[in-house]
Amino acid sequence: MNASGLSEFMAMGGYGFYVWTSYALAAVGVAVEIVAVRARIRTAVKSALRPDRAVSVPDDTQ
Amino acid sequence: MAAVLEITDETRESSAWRGFAWSLTRDLKLAIRSKAELGVQLLFYVIVVTLFPLAVGAEPLLLRTLGPGVLWVAALLASLLSLSRIFAADFADGSLEQLALSPQPLPALISGKIAAHWMSTGFPLVAASPFLGAQFGLTADEGWLLALGLLIGTPTLSLLGAIGAALTLGLRAGGGLLALLILPLYVPILIFGAGSIEAARAGLGASAQLSLLTAALLATLVGAPLASAAAVRIALD
């Protein structure tokens, strides 16, 4: 891809800000979700494996 | 303070209508005894409505345009304000649990409570609305239309709100949570209610909106007590 092709691609016919902001927001949303869920799993596993120092969450009594 | 619970000592088959009537009478009696609470919703309605001209200026054409919307939104907010009252007192002193155990069907008992609630909080708004409408330059016909729309709409608001009140029974989160849960459900009522006056002004007649409001009321009359009863049982477990 030559240089002018890439710059045209980034410009998106003048609408580059709108288009790339949208794609960036999608990427950010996905990334944040993935990071947050993995962190949530780590926290949950940590407190499950060390019940003496567990976060006090009410039991799942049925 | 809730009155002493008098559970009807029926040995015959439980009757939904009897339960409804008993619950309605009981809650009305309770409401009348605390007269101070009765006027609060109406006063809130009047105050909120008054805030708008203070905020946007008293230019007559602007007020006339805003009027129906303001009067409907304020009715929604006034309705929200009083919703927790439907169940809170009975939940606090254990009467609600006894109601759930009584032979009368819980949806019927809850319908009575909602009806009493509407009579003491919703209906005064309906009565006051034409006068407040005049402050916004609504014509007499529009005032009647406003009152009619609110007459059909406010019971629906009470019914929908009861579901939210039942779901949030005893939670610390309070009124903000209830508003978040209920206001999206209120949106169609608001759109058709305020829209009825818009339509009348445009010469289209308000029958479509009023029919839709009535349909919403009928559907909610059937569905909301059932959903509320389910929510009450969930909260009591």
Place this chain on the structure above:
Amino acid sequence: MSSIAWFRLASPASFFPLARRLVPWFSTGAALLAVTGLWLGLLVAPTDAQQGDAYRIIFIHVPAAWMSMFIYIVMAFWCAVSLTFNTRLAAMLAQALAPTGAMFTVLALVTGAMWGKPAWGTYWAWDARMTSELILLFLYFGYMALRNAIDDPRRADRASAVLALVGAINVPIIYFSVKWWNTLHQGASVSLTSAPTMAATMLTGMLIMAFAAWFYAIAIALLRVQAIIVEREKNFRWSGELLRWIR
């Protein structure tokens, strides 16, 4: 694959290994589909005659909007299952889906605003679809807020399930009323779908991105439900393989 004893899967702890095994499949699938869709959408699909390159936002906006609605329906479905059969896992699946649904709703709203500015000159036009989307976001927030406000997990399950079902029943009504409201107050209808004749590559790109979003949603929900299961299943004795997660 031998016949799965479905009733045994209904126990959250039994479902956990299955969720672990499924996540890589769906996340890989999502990644492949996304790469294909993005290639189609950004490089292959031609520039639109009316909107120029600004229309390329639809490859994010439309799949996000579709997923926001689809996830709510699936969430409501699992809520109905959890109430009918009184199972915990169904409620946990609904709990796992909600944040992702909310994320897609927010994404649909902001990309809709990003598209609105170049296409119609304003970030927010109070059109029927976007206003309904906004109310859908409130429904998601309400579900999550109610869950958070209730300490007892089972009461939270059941109460939020009732709320989700009431919301699901109301969604068509809300959409209809907002649509009606919009046509009354705005003369020309502002439609966020592209021109009637869409180039084949545009449509294909959009569909592939929609499938990518779907696979992603499944993967992330299965991941999140694992966290929820570990959080809530205090009685199960977890094996040491969980230590992998906190390496």
